[in-house]
Amino acid sequence: MLSEPKYTGCCRLAEILEISRHSTNRFLLREQYEPIDLFREVQGNLNLIGGVLSGDDTVIEKHYSQVGKAHLINYYWSGKHQKAIKGINLITLYYTDYDGKSMPINYRLYDPLDNKTKNDYLREMIVEVIKWGVKPSTITTDCWYSSKENLRFFRDKELDFQVGIAKNRQVKVEGGKYQRVEELEIPNNGLIVIIKEFGKVKIFKRTFKHGSCRYYATFLYDESKLMDWKRDDFRELQTIHWGIECYHRALKQLCGLSKFQVRTTKAIVTHIFCSLRAFCQLELMRIKATIESWYSLQRELSLKVAREFILEQLSPTNSLTA
Numbered sequence: 001m002l003s004e005p006k007y008t009g010c011c012r013l014a015e016i017l018e019i020s021r022h023s024t025n026r027f028l029l030r031e032q033y034e035p036i037d038l039f040r041e042v043q044g045n046l047n048l049i050g051g052v053l054s055g056d057d058t059v060i061e062k063h064y065s066q067v068g069k070a071h072l073i074n075y076y077w078s079g080k081h082q083k084a085i086k087g088i089n090l091i092t093l094y095y096t097d098y099d100g101k102s103m104p105i106n107y108r109l110y111d112p113l114d115n116k117t118k119n120d121y122l123r124e125m126i127v128e129v130i131k132w133g134v135k136p137s138t139i140t141t142d143c144w145y146s147s148k149e150n151l152r153f154f155r156d157k158e159l160d161f162q163v164g165i166a167k168n169r170q171v172k173v174e175g176g177k178y179q180r181v182e183e184l185e186i187p188n189n190g191l192i193v194i195i196k197e198f199g200k201v202k203i204f205k206r207t208f209k210h211g212s213c214r215y216y217a218t219f220l221y222d223e224s225k226l227m228d229w230k231r232d233d234f235r236e237l238q239t240i241h242w243g244i245e246c247y248h249r250a251l252k253q254l255c256g257l258s259k260f261q262v263r264t265t266k267a268i269v270t271h272i273f274c275s276l277r278a279f280c281q282l283e284l285m286r287i288k289a290t291i292e293s294w295y296s297l298q299r300e301l302s303l304k305v306a307r308e309f310i311l312e313q314l315s316p317t318n319s320l321t322a
Helices: 010-017 021-030 035-045 118-131 148-156 223-228 231-254 265-287 296-314
Strands: 052-061 074-078 083-096 102-109 138-141 160-165 170-172 191-195 199-207 213-219
Touching (some): 021 265, 035 102, 035 118, 035 265, 052 074, 052 118, 052 231, 083 118, 083 231, 102 118, 148 213, 160 231, 199 231, 213 231
Parallel strands (some): 138 160
Antiparallel strands (some): 083 102, 170 191, 191 199
């Protein structure tokens, strides 16, 4: 997956490794990887105490697949396309430790047969990673995961959090009346308010070049520290949360996430696990300074071959006048 920029199917893998394509197909159908298998792969490379958990989801686009042929494929909302598109919904818990190392440590594929929501999956994954020995200090999510049930859940787990909130979220300044968050004048260093049916948080506002705004709520388990939480602290967590967006992009561009041509659920699940494992290998190589960035590997793999080909074609024996 990491070495092949365009073709990642069974036939191509069989050509590269000089094995039967049926062998790779049997591998996809035989293995039964679970999220804990991914965690076991990465846990030794991360400091599991005091880091930041980021929760988010992405759609593995399968525009030309038929809904119903594979039950994981359905229509899901895409922030990129601003509409529901055909694909598979991948929900990830992405962990960043204080040394700057970051990897996915738990994940779910949205399965309509589970009768669960994405929020259910998120809470389920957090319970699991805590059980596995992860002791995060903070969780970050976008506004999709900022329901009052989730906020109370984070608080019950004694987690600080920074989440996106909708512009019509009902909040009030202490002693005031509830109103939409977009109606408030929010200073650069944030404003302490009470979220309806939850409690005290500090809200921040981000304004983008095209004029749109987004709102965020920061909760600290030790409420006395909210007053000292400044814009720089907010930005630091925003930067960490941006890592999960970069991870989604790298999965699709570098790890062949959507490049499968199988229909059975088992084979699809195995392929996606392998893509996640490939990303973890990229991050490990970056940590060890084997590569400069995730994108270096594929670029550098072809350099030697391209160089030798060009020099060979420039040689006198291959010239047009030879």
